[in-house]
Amino acid sequence: MRQPRSPKKSAVSSPARTTDMRYIPIALLLILLAAPFLFEQKGEPADPDAPQLVIVTPHNEQIRWEFKRAFERWHEAKFGERVQVMWSTPGGTSEIRKLLISEYTAALESGLPPGGNADLLWGGGTYEFMQLAKPLEVTVGGEPRSTSVLSTMKVTPAWLESIYGDGMIADQPLFDQGHRWFGTALSSFGIVFNRDALANLGVPTPGTWQDLAVPSYDGWITMVDPGMSGSVTTAFEAILQRRGWHDGWRILRRLAANARSFAGSSTKGPIEVAAGETAAAVCIDFYGRYEAQRTRDAAVKAGLAGADALGRVGYVDPPGETVIDPDPIGVLTGAPNPELARRFIDFVLSRDGQSLWQFPVASEGLGPRDFELRRLPIRRSMYRDDFTRFVDQVDPWTIATPVAAPNRAMRAFIAPLFRAMALDQAETLQDAWRVIIMHPGYPRDPQGLVTASSVSDPELARLIEEFDSFPVIPGPNGSSFDLGEVGKLAEVKAGWLRRGWASEGLWPEEADPTEVLRRLARRHFRSVYEAIIATGSSSG
Structure with missing residues (x-):
């Protein structure tokens, strides 16, 4: 049974970056x-x-x-x-x-x-x-x-x-x-969770990133703006490097859609989880372990024993899905x-x-x-x-194990893309995701990551495919680049994010090209979310 969404905090918008x-x-x-x-x-x-x-x-x-x-x-x-x-x-x-x-x-x-x-x-x-x-x-x-x-x-x-x-x-x-x-x-990066909240939601202890991508966590996850935290950017990069560009972003989108709030600091997630305001958060290992230790000490001090003495907070490094930095x-x-x-x-x-x-x-x-x-x-x-x-x-x-096929260009896209798809329009993202998970063809008890190829309903498959799509941005001489093409990321990074195409007229001379790319991506995601929401309204 799906739990009602907890009261939602407004998303934290990142401060506007100056051009000089x-x-x-x-x-x-x-x-x-x-x-x-x-x-x-x-x-x-x-x-x-x-x-x-x-x-x-x-x-x-x-x-x-x-x-x-x-x-x-x-x-x-x-x-x-x-x-x-x-x-x-x-x-x-x-x-x-x-x-x-x-x-x-x-x-x-x-x-x-x-x-x-x-x-x-x-x-x-x-x-x-x-x-x-x-x-x-x-x-x-x-x-x-x-x-x-x-x-x-x-x-x-x-x-x-x-x-x-x-x-x-x-x-x-x-x-x-x-x-x-x-x-x-x-440092490694993993999941901090609240055992009491998980019990109330009726979900098992998470062990992998995709465990948080299910509808049961709707409104019960704390996310952090990667543009404000290097450690969270590294955690997101670990997901993308270990799971791949497409599955990695599928997981991050669903986590963002399940978010109650978007914090500006990596310390906020463990604090909210420990307080029971959310059930889970992505965090750096020592923040999670510290909160787990603190609540365990409090349980022992209160005279609890056995399983009750574990404390309400736990932490796990997803096996094979993190990095050590x-x-x-x-x-x-x-x-x-x-x-x-x-x-x-x-x-x-x-x-x-x-x-x-x-x-x-x-x-x-x-x-x-x-x-x-x-x-x-x-x-x-x-x-x-x-x-x-x-x-x-x-x-x-x-x-520790090396990443099988590392792509060093991925990291540069994390902050602008995540902000465009989630922080800049959190409610629209969440409303679109709610249309998908309430669709009659969506699995009632999903096991694993639900993708367009894993569902049989044609309409639902189309909605999920649109939800998981990437923006297409312009390149030199009338060319275009689909940011879903992982092999093109290094070229786009050099051209857009490192100003290699500054003379191509792709952005105003005084503008920050990363912010321009973010706006282009935001426009794509908004169009996709609004189309999904419209589908839900017409079928409802």
């Missing part, structure tokens, strides 16, 4: 300078004379607190000097990347030394760090100028091997070959205190720092003091020497 990011550097500087003081964790009184280390990060309060406390004490014991860690948290990883690129580009254009506001960038996934390691180049008065957001750190091969071993997990490097960023933990750190170009920044990196990658990720809370010795962080260490020796002390008995090197 040079106009926001002043606001950026204020954010980066003020944020460390706004978000400082309460604790021991700060020493006004202690050197300050400013770290820009999307990490949550629990991580910030444990690493601040541990590093400050480690540094005083090792170097005989008190230091003060200050956190700057201006947004999610994608937003931080845009802000930093804007700041450093503005400095180049103004002839000012780049950076100088913070020492380190920590957290968010390898894609964002790979972008920030690339050169930034401008030309002012015929003079070329260049810099990069992340600076090179001097390291030795022996130092790298002592931490990373061969430096790989599956097909993923653990550090930048140019030594601009270094992985500090390992390092969580990097890097020194910012122009760092005010590069020596202290290097010491922090050394600490995070040491046994002392790595134990904070997986050891249980302890009053002394290694491990966290207040929060079990539930992240997987990246230091290889931890799995040999300390694995029995881990809260989660998971060795990522035994489960």
